[in-house]
Amino acid sequence: MHTETSTRILLTGGQGKTSSRIAQLLIRQGYLIRSAGRSVSKMDGARADHVLFDWYDDDANHEMALQGISAIYLVAPTDMHPEEVMIPFIRRALDASIRRFVLLSSASISEHGPVFGSVHQYLQEHAPEWAVLRPSYFMQNFTEGGHGHTLRQRGQIFTATGDGKVGFVDAEDIAEVGFHALTDKVPHNREHIITGPQSLSYAEAAALIHKLTGLNVKHLSITEDQLVQALTAAGIPAPYATFLAGLDHRIRVEGSEDQVTDTVLQVTGRKPRSLEDFIQNNKNWFKSA
Template sequence: MYTEPSTRILLTGGQGKTSSRIAQLLISQDYSLRSAGRSPSKMNEAQADHVLFDWYDDSTHDTALHNISAIYLVAPTDIHPEEVMIPFIRRALDESIRRFVLLSSASVSEHGPIFGPVHQYLQEHAPEWAVLRPSYFMQNFTEGGHGHTLRQQGQFFTSTGDGKVGFVDAEDISAVGFHALTDKAPHNREHIITGPQSLSYAEVAALIHKLTGLTVEHLSITEEQLVQALTAAGVPVPYAAFLAELDHRIHVEGSEDQVTDTVLRITGREPRSLEDFIQDNRNWFQPSLIS
């Protein structure tokens, strides 16, 4: 392994879908870790050190970086996260921290917005780096995102039309991230991470119905309607417009219609299918839970 268990790995992103899962993988392998976020940690002190961390408050950065060997970077919800992330990375480099793993998106290349400038900076300046570029999370149907409208109305909406997505399990993303943080040889590359199959949202709705009996509908809406819905849910307007643009690209360009071997190549096991994910979460999809 790259890092000795006595040296801490810093996980930004607090209790996020991937940070929390990477934390459990590190704990299971006896690595020392520090979680960093604006909310208290759900892990006890014996499992992980936790510090208050805010990307926009650099007074919280030094404590987070103390005695750290590698960093998992989760961007804040901001149209220009590089304005706070790159100074933080510079500070980490000054502390002789060598390894960085960034959570990005399959839809965003190093030349794209949001995560792109940070991706490019790591590629140019970090001695050891990896960028995780996952497709859309399967957990969006259970832990947030579409899960809310599924519970409330038995439906979810996008402006992706009949565009397809290689939905991927957060467990698989996290397993790739774990290896990127701990493998002896640095990856020094991006990883486009998908599940084993590309599906449209209408096909997902049909699959949920087939496996659970729950009637689920995919509503196809316009980009403008999506921006309105996201901003009503508290997403800042510029970021909502960015997310709507991603849906547009899925619809028009097929930007997420891809399947890669990344999970198998990095972890040695096949990625979880959406069918298996739904089967394993059948209780969540029971009609009695939909109000």
């Protein structure tokens, strides 16, 4: 149990899938945290405070977020060039003697890639202590994300991935790796490609949901243009929607997400949750769909 009470760990990303889970892990282990996001935090108590935070807000907002902070979890805004706001913020944190940074990126995006790549590179070159989390696609997308909505409304999962496979990973496992990257005495100073224990196509995932829950769900393979249209209709900016559709293209054509790593085991000491276990543990959600 951690007993330090003088500094907090800053978690950007507000109530996001990983930030919220990392927050709970930190609190349970005795750490003080500060969540930062555009909506009011659902957490309260002596160990958690919250600051309204927008990557595009004025400098005073960022300065307040950084007061009394020892480490930062970085979740990028939905932007093709998040480095334009994130790198100045990281510089300010470095000037404030904050040493440790953990960035949420993607298994599909290396330090030389778009969107997260420039921030990844900057941390690698300038931060004394750093880690970059590069998870595969979240299992929670089937229950909390866009797939959850279409699955519940239509019994369908739409992607442009074709028969391409993905190493679906539980957000709880990502959060545990993030927890260690933020708190381990020895800094990780590396990237972590984080996957579940097997890679599956979306059709195979849909078949598994049907097998375990009885829910009649199908994967519908659509074109990249159709995916862009669906994403923009859901409010995602067109350039970012095109970027996301391009990731589906790479899954289908290049097998970019068809991989399994032992990162969760190596960092946390336990095996990652399988998609089968995730579906079993969320059976009530699927049965109510």
